[in-house]
Amino acid sequence: MPFLEINNVSKSYPFRGVQKPILTNINLTMEKGEFVCIVGYSGSGKTTLMNLIGGLVKPDAGEILLGGKKVDGPSLDRCLIFQNYSLLPWLCARKNVELAVTQAFPNASRAEVTDRSVAALTKVKLGHALNRKPHELSGGMRQRVSLARGLAMEPEILLLDEPLSALDALTRSELQEELVRLQEHEKTTLLMITNDVDEGILLADRIIPLSAGPGATLGEAIPVTVARPRDRKLLNGDSAYHRDRKEVIHYLMSNGPRDIRAAAAKAKKATELTHNIMMTEVPGL
Amino acid sequence: MLGFLLVLVFWYISSKTWAKFLPDPIKTWEVSKEYIIKPFEKRGEMDQGILRFTWYSIVLVAKGYALALIFGTPLGFLLGMSKLFTKLFDPLIQVLKPISPLAWLPLGLVLFQKSEPSALFTIAICSMWPTVLNTAIGVRNVPQDYINVGRVLKLSKFKMLYRIYIPATLPYMFTGYRLSLGIAWLVIVAAEMLTGVPGVGGFLWQEYNALIYEHIILCIIAIGLVGFLLDRIMMFGEKRVAGFLS
Numbered sequence: 001m002p003f004l005e006i007n008n009v010s011k012s013y014p015f016r017g018v019q020k021p022i023l024t025n026i027n028l029t030m031e032k033g034e035f036v037c038i039v040g041y042s043g044s045g046k047t048t049l050m051n052l053i054g055g056l057v058k059p060d061a062g063e064i065l066l067g068g069k070k071v072d073g074p075s076l077d078r079c080l081i082f083q084n085y086s087l088l089p090w091l092c093a094r095k096n097v098e099l100a101v102t103q104a105f106p107n108a109s110r111a112e113v114t115d116r117s118v119a120a121l122t123k124v125k126l127g128h129a130l131n132r133k134p135h136e137l138s139g140g141m142r143q144r145v146s147l148a149r150g151l152a153m154e155p156e157i158l159l160l161d162e163p164l165s166a167l168d169a170l171t172r173s174e175l176q177e178e179l180v181r182l183q184e185h186e187k188t189t190l191l192m193i194t195n196d197v198d199e200g201i202l203l204a205d206r207i208i209p210l211s212a213g214p215g216a217t218l219g220e221a222i223p224v225t226v227a228r229p230r231d232r233k234l235l236n237g238d239s240a241y242h243r244d245r246k247e248v249i250h251y252l253m254s255n256g257p258r259d260i261r262a263a264a265a266k267a268k269k270a271t272e273l274t275h276n277i278m279m280t281e282v283p284g285l
Numbered sequence: 286m287l288g289f290l291l292v293l294v295f296w297y298i299s300s301k302t303w304a305k306f307l308p309d310p311i312k313t314w315e316v317s318k319e320y321i322i323k324p325f326e327k328r329g330e331m332d333q334g335i336l337r338f339t340w341y342s343i344v345l346v347a348k349g350y351a352l353a354l355i356f357g358t359p360l361g362f363l364l365g366m367s368k369l370f371t372k373l374f375d376p377l378i379q380v381l382k383p384i385s386p387l388a389w390l391p392l393g394l395v396l397f398q399k400s401e402p403s404a405l406f407t408i409a410i411c412s413m414w415p416t417v418l419n420t421a422i423g424v425r426n427v428p429q430d431y432i433n434v435g436r437v438l439k440l441s442k443f444k445m446l447y448r449i450y451i452p453a454t455l456p457y458m459f460t461g462y463r464l465s466l467g468i469a470w471l472v473i474v475a476a477e478m479l480t481g482v483p484g485v486g487g488f489l490w491q492e493y494n495a496l497i498y499e500h501i502i503l504c505i506i507a508i509g510l511v512g513f514l515l516d517r518i519m520m521f522g523e524k525r526v527a528g529f530l531s
Contacts, residue, residue: 056433074437086430090452099448103438 001068002029003189004053004157009062011048021215022048026062028208028218032156035183035190037200038218039248040210041256046193047083049210050161053191054080066157076104079155083162083193085146087134093145094130097121097152104153120152121145123178125171139166147175151182158182160192164199173232176203180229197248201241202230207248211255219251308499316499330483331491335507342473342484343511345401349408350469354462357413361420361461362450371421382414386472390479400480404473411472415464423457424450459526463519470512485511 006028012021022045030036040046051057053064055074064071066078074080087096097117101108108116121130124144134142143166150158160179164172180203182188194200200207201224209219225240235241293310300309308316317335324336363370364378386407393403427450435449477486485504492500 054437056436074439076439080433080437082430082433084430086434088431088434088449088452100438103440 003032003034003067004028004030004191005065006053007062007065009052009059009064011045011052011057011059013048023052023217024215025217030189030191032189033183033187034206035179035204036192036221037204037207038191038193038210039195039197039200039207039252040193040216041212041252042195044210044212044216046210047161050080050159050193054078054159056080076153077156078159079150079153079157080159081146081150081161081163083165085134085139085142087142087145087149089134092131092133093121093126093137093148094118096134096145097149100149101152104155116152117148120148123151124148124175140168140171143167144171144175151178154186155188157189157191160190162193162195165195179203197245197252198235200224200248201226201244202232202235207244209248209251209255212257219255222247222251306498308502313499313502316497317503320500320503331488333483333488335485335503338483338485338488338504339507339511341482342477342486345404345477345482345484346408346466346469346473349405349472350412350466352405352409353413353465353469354416356409357416357461357465358420358458360413361417361458362424362446362454364417364421365424365454366450378414378417381410384411386411386475387479390476394480400482404476404480404482407476408469408472412465412469415468416458416461419457419461419464420454423454423461426457427453456523456527459519459523463516463523466515466519467512470508470515474508 006026009023009026010021011023012019014020026049028036038046038049048057052059053066053071055071055078066075071078087093088099091099094114094117097120098113101113101116101120105113105116118127118130121127124147126141126144126148129137129141134145137145143163147160147163150160164175167175176199179190179192183190190203192200192203197207204224206221206223208221210216211219222244224244226235226238226244227240296307297309300307320335324334326334327337364374389407389410390403393406394400397403397406431449431453432445435445440448473484474486474489476482477484478490481487481490485507489501489504489508492498492504
């Protein structure tokens with residue numbers, strides 16, 4: 001039995017008096033311990049999908065099952081890491097994490113709660129900024145606090161909504177490694193949304209493209225064939241990487257918003273044209 | 286400063302031309318200086334230093350204001366959180382809000398039969414509306430992000446209230462508290478006038494009846510300065526609270 005199962009889920013929101021479909025016929029299955037990346041356009045309903053799995057919003061149709069149980073509201077073993085950090089501005093970094101830890105481990109002592117929180121913040125390299133308020137932290141640091149809050153809760157599945165988008169390249173790669181470690185050692189199931197195809201290939205077991213909205217839907221899963229452990233420095237010379245990347249981008253281009261689709265068609269025509277010219281002219285040479 | 290000087294000049298000219306019964310600034314100072322130089326002296330029930338009278342008023346306002354906050358804040362939370370509650374009580378509040386303290390006071394006297402409780406009742410009921418309405422607006426404006434954090438962390442209803450709603454609403458609440466204090470101070474004079482409770486407003490009304498017009502001006506100045514100081518103190522608190530949230 002798959003760990004996470006999404007069956008024919010649809011969601012629409014009222015927009016200027018009419019129901020506007022956001023997601024239609026979403027189907028997804030994930031095994032325990034799997035790392036799946038969803039790659040898609042901004043504004044295509046990725047965050048809505050995360051909120052659905054997180055239990056913050058209810059689907060109009062279809063159902064979401066986690067470990068065989070229907071998702072009906074939020075739960076502490078499904079931890080959602082928000083794209084906009086969502087830290088409480090009146091609490092310092094440590095207190096923000098502690099609030100989550102007290103909820104996830106209700107029997108933990110005061111000292112244990114603090115220890116776990118500090119450990120999680122140290123893991124994301126914020127050991128020096130424990131007592132700073134969110135407004136005293138940079139965007140990237142806030143994102144890391146938000147990540148630490150999720151890690152400290154040790155959930156069964158981490159739902160990550162573009163968690164690394166605001167980070168500099170170095171911190172980003174460090175945290176990517178942390179996510180890989182989490183999957184390998186803690187057997188955490190990870191579902192991550194990203195708009196970075198390369199990040200998906202580096203981290204995920206499978207990449208699932210999300211078509212552009214309105215009424216976005218998930219495409220066929222693309223298994224990442226690059227062997228683990230994956231080294232970002234060697235990725236560029238790996239033929240599997242180029243094959244996977246091409247496949248994801250091909251799906252996104254042909255299922256993108258109308259203007260991108262047109263551009264893709266034009267580009268295709270242009271290549272055909274050059275191809276024809278080449279074909280006709282080469283013999284002439 | 287120049288503004289104050291211009292008003293003094295205007296006051297002086299007025300007292301010499303069209304307002305013959307208005308004492309001029311110099312005479313006002315001479316008649317009032319006894320009350321200013323010995324501000325805490327008590328010579329009789331209705332003959333005390335100006336700060337002593339002011340202090341009585343401040344104590345009375347503090348009590349009425351405390352009542353306003355104790356009842357107004359939870360009422361604001363209920364209004365902000367429950368649509369049903371808003372539908373039931375919002376029209377009523379809109380009707381009660383514009384009623385003058387002069388109208389509430391006799392009702393207070395009927396209800397409580399004593400001057401102090403009815404003064405407190407009047408101060409509380411007149412000054413609580415900014416607290417109620419601002420708190421309600423604050424609760425309605427708690428960012429969805431914070432509420433989502435609370436939901437994802439499965440906070441209990443109680444924890445949701447004091448870990449999310451109250452801190453997020455605090456700046457709005459404080460704006461309400463500041464406006465409420467301003468109204469409470471406005472109401473005190475009317476309340477004291479009608480009930481005869483010793484205080485700066487009661488003194489003012491007594492001296493009008495005793496034809497000592499200089500003291501009316503003294504009281505007006507004292508009321509204005511105290512009101513200004515109270516507002517400044519609240520503004521400072523408001524800024525601190527806003528800083529805590531940014």
